Structure formats: structure tokens, C-alpha cells
Amino acid sequence: MKKIVVIGSGIVGICTAVELINRGFSVTMIDPNEPGSQTSYGNAGVLTDSSLMIINNPQLLKSLFSLIFKRNTSFRYSKLFVFSRLSWVISFLIFSKRKHMEIAAKVLRELQVLSLKTHKKLIKKTNSNNNIEAPGWLKVFKNQLSYKNYAYELDILDKNKAEYTLLNTVEIKKQFPDLQIEYYKGVLFKNSLRVKSPIELSNNYFKYFIKSGGNFYKEICKDIKFINGNWTVFLEKNKKIFDDVVICTGPWSKDFLLKLGYRIPLAWERGYHHHFSTKKDINLSPAIHDVDGGFVYSCNKNEIRVTSGVELNFREAASNEEQINDVVQKLKTILPLKNKLTKSPWLGSRPTIADSLPMIGKAPKHKNLWFNFGHNHIGLSTSAGSGVVLADMIENKKTSINIDPFLPYRFIL
Numbered sequence: 001m002k003k004i005v006v007i008g009s010g011i012v013g014i015c016t017a018v019e020l021i022n023r024g025f026s027v028t029m030i031d032p033n034e035p036g037s038q039t040s041y042g043n044a045g046v047l048t049d050s051s052l053m054i055i056n057n058p059q060l061l062k063s064l065f066s067l068i069f070k071r072n073t074s075f076r077y078s079k080l081f082v083f084s085r086l087s088w089v090i091s092f093l094i095f096s097k098r099k100h101m102e103i104a105a106k107v108l109r110e111l112q113v114l115s116l117k118t119h120k121k122l123i124k125k126t127n128s129n130n131n132i133e134a135p136g137w138l139k140v141f142k143n144q145l146s147y148k149n150y151a152y153e154l155d156i157l158d159k160n161k162a163e164y165t166l167l168n169t170v171e172i173k174k175q176f177p178d179l180q181i182e183y184y185k186g187v188l189f190k191n192s193l194r195v196k197s198p199i200e201l202s203n204n205y206f207k208y209f210i211k212s213g214g215n216f217y218k219e220i221c222k223d224i225k226f227i228n229g230n231w232t233v234f235l236e237k238n239k240k241i242f243d244d245v246v247i248c249t250g251p252w253s254k255d256f257l258l259k260l261g262y263r264i265p266l267a268w269e270r271g272y273h274h275h276f277s278t279k280k281d282i283n284l285s286p287a288i289h290d291v292d293g294g295f296v297y298s299c300n301k302n303e304i305r306v307t308s309g310v311e312l313n314f315r316e317a318a319s320n321e322e323q324i325n326d327v328v329q330k331l332k333t334i335l336p337l338k339n340k341l342t343k344s345p346w347l348g349s350r351p352t353i354a355d356s357l358p359m360i361g362k363a364p365k366h367k368n369l370w371f372n373f374g375h376n377h378i379g380l381s382t383s384a385g386s387g388v389v390l391a392d393m394i395e396n397k398k399t400s401i402n403i404d405p406f407l408p409y410r411f412i413l
Contacts, residue, residue, distance in 0.1 A: 074294020
């Protein structure tokens with residue numbers, strides 16, 4: 001039986017490990033942190049097959065001047081980060097062309113459809129249904145102009161046969177009467193699900209992995225070396241031997257792989273979230289993306305979770321609460337917030353490759369080394385599907401979707 005180690009236990013690593021053990025491999029996960037407790041912990045809890053618009057899209061170039069010189073809650077950046085990572089920034093902007101956007105949307109749609117289907121099976125297997133709400137995803141617009149600017153994304157959704165329902169002001173108010181403001185339009189994604197507690201879902205998947213015979217070492221992986229046809233994994237106190245290694249180290253992948261000679265064009269979309277109690281019970285099934293404000297909020301009875309937009313910055317830079325504080329002020333006009341339940345905002349770094357597509361597949365320079373990282377802000381929605389296609393590649397099977405745009409060879413020769 002082939003022995004495979006998955007390094008990293010975020011939602012991508014967990015889903016990859018689960019898929020591999022379901023196919024009969026001997027699987028071990030290694031991570032110095034608790035499974036699902038890092039970047040995966042703070043996501044907005046959306047499982048969708050329709051998050052197709054990458055950040056570096058043609059609309060970004062049109063609004064670049066505004067983003068640079070005007071502060072907003074959807075996008076902020078560190079000047080020091082931009083200048084020190086100028087090659088990544090230039091590459092990121094080069095990929096903001098229509099042709100790449102259309103390729104990215106097509107392959108992301110295929111991956112997310114597969115992923116949502118796989119998640120539904122895992123949710124059933126792990127008895128996680130009580131952690132799921134449907135429909136799970138609603139985008140809202142405050143005025144006619146912002147909705148008009150969304151026309152390009154609607155066109156992308158239509159070309160890729162994404163299913164959604166348009167809602168007008170009256171319909172939004174009727175379906176979601178707890179909202180204190182009137183939105184002009186809404187786009188409801190019917191096939192999407194909302195995960196009430198992302199960490200609970202990660203924990204349930206992880207428990208299933210362990211019950212299925214998986215192993216987990218809560219240790220730092222100091223190094224990996226290919227010796228005599230096998231991979232030796234060096235831990236803090238000992239070493240382990242494996243046939244294959246899968247790198248699912250998310251925002252730490254760039255640093256981890258540098259020692260093996262890989263220069264990954266990866267940066268970090270940092271994001272924040274806060275939790276609040278409410279003055280009354282709130283009934284909102286979907287997570288709601290306020291497009292004008294660039295933030296997402298969701299409810300569990302009398303508790304609100306709000307997540308910020310993007311902050312381009314160094315992974316380990318100090319927390320800057322200005323963006324999330326501005327978001328909270330906007331949210332106070334939408335919902336009856338009461339008390340802050342988190343002393344300080346959670347902060348996580350979402351790993352983003354220059355073309356905004358994850359890196360999934362065989363490492364170009366080493367035998368039996370595999371990559372699965374760079375899922376940026378949609379990792380929950382792409383995690384299970386990426387585990388399926390990577391397992392197919394490890395078994396040397398034909399994948400059910402086109403994976404060429406995800407392969408590491410696109411950046412590493």
C-alpha cells in the first residue's frame with residue numbers, strides 16, 4: 001500500500017487526505033496547528049459552484065486609479081508590500097485581461113461544480129447537515145450604478161451556465177425582512193450552501209479521516225528530502241518515510257518550497273472577521289455579500305459574523321484593524337448589532353498565485369511530489385474538488401475536468 005503524507009491540515013489538506021484514504025492509500029497529515037484552525041477558520045462559510053470572478057479581472061484595471069488613491073472597504077494594500085513584491089504585482093495585473101478571465105471562469109466553474117458535489121457527499125458521511133443552510137449565497141447592490149457595474153460578471157456567469165435568481169427591492173425585503181436598509185438588486189445563487197461553522201465542518205471531516213485509518217502528527221515539518229527513491233520527512237524529534245508528498249501548506253507554501261528550488265509567484269490576500277451579538281434573533285439563511293461595501297456577513301440566530309474584503313500585505317505583518325472597523329460601521333446600518341463577541345478581529349492570509357488560480361498537480365522538478373495550494377479566498381468552495389483531481393493524478397487516471405490551467409508547470413519550468 002502506497003504511503004502518502006499530506007503536509008498542511010487546512011480545509012484543502014483535509015479534503016485531499018480524505019479523498020486519498022477513501023481510495024485505499026495509507027495517509028498521514030502533518031501540521032504544527034490544529035486541523036482547520038488557521039486560514040480555513042476565518043472564511044465566510046460559503047460553498048458555491050458560482051464564484052467565478054477572479055480578483056485580477058478586467059474590471060480591476062478600470063478601477064485601478066480609484067483603488068490606488070481612494071480608501072475603500074473592499075480592497076486595501078500596503079505600499080511597502082507592493083514595492084517589495086513588484087514582480088508579483090505586475091504579473092497579477094498582466095493576468096487581468098479578458099482572455100484569462102474567461103479561461104479562469106470556465107475551469108473554476110468545473111472545479112467548483114465537482115467540489116460542491118463532493119462536499120455534499122462528505123457532509124452526509126460526516127453527519128454535518130445541521131451545520132448547513134441553503135440557499136447559501138446572496139450578492140446585494142445598493143443602487144443602480146453598482147448593479148450596472150456587475151453586468152460583466154453576470155455575463156461570465158451566464159456563459160458558464162451558473163444558476164441564479166435575480167431579486168428586486170421588494171423581493172429582497174420580503175425574503176429577508178430583518179435587513180434595515182433597502183437594497184436595489186440581489187443575485188441569489190440557488191445551488192450554494194452556507195456553512196454555519198467552518199471550523200466544525202473541518203473538525204468533522206478530520207474525525208472522519210482519523211476513523212478511516214488516517215494518521216496525524218501535530219508537529220513542525222522541518223524539511224523533506226528525496227532519498228533512495230522515497231521521501232524522508234524530517235519532524236522536530238524524528239523522521240518518517242513516505243512514497244509521495246502532497247504540499248497543502250496554503251500561505252506558507254512559498255517559503256516551504258523555496259528550499260526545494262521552487263520560486264512560487266504567491267502573495268497573500270489578508271482578511272479579517274468579527275463576531276457580534278444582535279438585539280434580536282435574525283433569520284438569514286444565506287451569507288450576504290454587500291458588493292458596494294466589499295464585505296460578507298452571515299447570521300446564526302442572535303450572532304453575526306462579518307468578514308472584510310482584501311488587504312494585500314505581508315503574511316506576518318501586524319494587524320491593521322482600520323478596514324474591518326470601517327466594515328463594522330457600515331454593517332451597523334444594515335443589522336441591529338449589540339455587543340462585540342471577539343475582543344480583537346481574527347486575521348488570516350489567503351494564498352494567491354499571480355493568475356488567481358490554485359496550483360494543483362505534479363511538481364515539475366521532483367518525483368512523487370504534488371502541489372495543492374493557492375486557492376485564495378475560495379478555498380472552501382474548491383477544496384473537495386481539488387482533492388479529487390489530485391487523487392486522480394496520483395493514481396495516473398484521467399481527470400473528469402480540465403486541469404491544465406492549474407498545473408504547476410505554468411509557472412515552473
